[in-house]
Amino acid sequence: MVADALSPVSTLCLAILYRGDRTGYEIKKESVEGDYSYFVDASYGSIYPALARLAGDGYVTVREELQSGRPSRKIYAITDAGRAILVEALSLPPSPDVFRSRFLLVAKFALELPVSVVESAVAERRRELVAELDHLRAMCPDEPGTAGAWITGYGVACLSASLAYLDAHSERLVAMAGRPVEGAANRPVPVPDAAE
Amino acid sequence: MVADALSPVSTLCLAILYRGDRTGYEIKKESVEGDYSYFVDASYGSIYPALARLAGDGYVTVREELQSGRPSRKIYAITDAGRAILVEALSLPPSPDVFRSRFLLVAKFALELPVSVVESAVAERRRELVAELDHLRAMCPDEPGTAGAWITGYGVACLSASLAYLDAHSERLVAMAGRPVEGAANRPVPVPDAAE
DNA sequence: TGATCCATGTAAGCCGTTACATGATTGG
DNA sequence: CCAATCATGTAACGGCTTACATGGATCA
Numbered sequence: 363m364v365a366d367a368l369s370p371v372s373t374l375c376l377a378i379l380y381r382g383d384r385t386g387y388e389i390k391k392e393s394v395e396g397d398y399s400y401f402v403d404a405s406y407g408s409i410y411p412a413l414a415r416l417a418g419d420g421y422v423t424v425r426e427e428l429q430s431g432r433p434s435r436k437i438y439a440i441t442d443a444g445r446a447i448l449v450e451a452l453s454l455p456p457s458p459d460v461f462r463s464r465f466l467l468v469a470k471f472a473l474e475l476p477v478s479v480v481e482s483a484v485a486e487r488r489r490e491l492v493a494e495l496d497h498l499r500a501m502c503p504d505e506p507g508t509a510g511a512w513i514t515g516y517g518v519a520c521l522s523a524s525l526a527y528l529d530a531h532s533e534r535l536v537a538m539a540g541r542p543v544e545g546a547a548n549r550p551v552p553v554p555d556a557a558e
Numbered sequence: 559m560v561a562d563a564l565s566p567v568s569t570l571c572l573a574i575l576y577r578g579d580r581t582g583y584e585i586k587k588e589s590v591e592g593d594y595s596y597f598v599d600a601s602y603g604s605i606y607p608a609l610a611r612l613a614g615d616g617y618v619t620v621r622e623e624l625q626s627g628r629p630s631r632k633i634y635a636i637t638d639a640g641r642a643i644l645v646e647a648l649s650l651p652p653s654p655d656v657f658r659s660r661f662l663l664v665a666k667f668a669l670e671l672p673v674s675v676v677e678s679a680v681a682e683r684r685r686e687l688v689a690e691l692d693h694l695r696a697m698c699p700d701e702p703g704t705a706g707a708w709i710t711g712y713g714v715a716c717l718s719a720s721l722a723y724l725d726a727h728s729e730r731l732v733a734m735a736g737r738p739v740e741g742a743a744n745r746p747v748p749v750p751d752a753a754e
Numbered sequence: 755t756g757a758t759c760c761a762t763g764t765a766a767g768c769c770g771t772t773a774c775a776t777g778a779t780t781g782g
Numbered sequence: 783c784c785a786a787t788c789a790t791g792t793a794a795c796g797g798c799t800t801a802c803a804t805g806g807a808t809c810a
Binding site for chain 2: 760761762763764765
Binding site for chain 1: 569573576593594596597598644645648649651652653654655656657658659660661662663664665666667668669670671672675678679682683686703704705706708709711712713715716718719720722723724727730731734
């Protein structure tokens, strides 16, 4: 019975449709611009097939709206079964949150990289953080006290902390750059065991 | 010439080998336990093939060590070409950092989910954060002032901020649970346009 | 005695991205 | 006039995970 865990993209579609009817195109936009981007960042190539499957399984319905001069829109709406399976899916033990950072790998190799590389990596990371913060702050039309405001607050808290750390310590990192430790590169190293 | 960007797993292998010779098995361990887990979390199924390809391309060398009673270990060592391409790869404009959270989706649907689900999602997320923080703090054998200490500091800053937010606001979130707004579920919604 | 660690690898399959195909309308 | 927006889809390809296959040694 339990359709055994929806794929992330299907979950995303149902979550967005839960709040109102949408076309595939609009779901894509909302997944990127709205506050769903922290969940998955889906592309058309995964959204359209997912919607087709959801429709086949009866979790959403489609209604086609003809338009002059434009391809007809397919407007999807969630069904009771869809709402039920979404709640079920969200009730399963959650997979852990994931944080993946190319930037931190660059930071880890600060000594071995040219100063310019470390500098621009820091600058780029900073730009990203500021942009995300602005985005978050700009988009919360939710009255305070709602779930939307809660998750926005969470995001702001994390991003602000990153930004603060970066601003406080980036100079120190840049100062390390371009000074590979003599011979430390690949000294036959006392074999990993010795590390313990 | 530019072997055009290494795959994440290849980059990981070279990064770890840069610090010393390792077997595939050890690389896996280090990618999970060491401070590389923020970068990618690779499995054997991706590490072994990656090492084979790196060896074929001359970025690493292999030396086989026979052992009695155990399968022989293949010890990989990075070459000059390997070091060069790693630096080159890390010098390319970095792809943006990624944060993916199932937990935040649950939080967004707090109203629509049973109290118990929200409660345990919060508890689970908290447990994860504490574990990661302990892990980070426990493992920094690096003297302060090193790149390793820098990235550990970054991680601690982010995780602490998340934890602080959670501790300060989780009760409010749980209090929202199980009270779906009347009819707000799928009211035909004023069509997304109206939101602008 | 049974689980866990060491140790290497392969094969199937999933899930998703990128690029392609098409094309009118609107805004700068 | 050019770019972006609206709008739907397919096909090829890529990368990673899961499960399988094997098996002695060590520890509880």
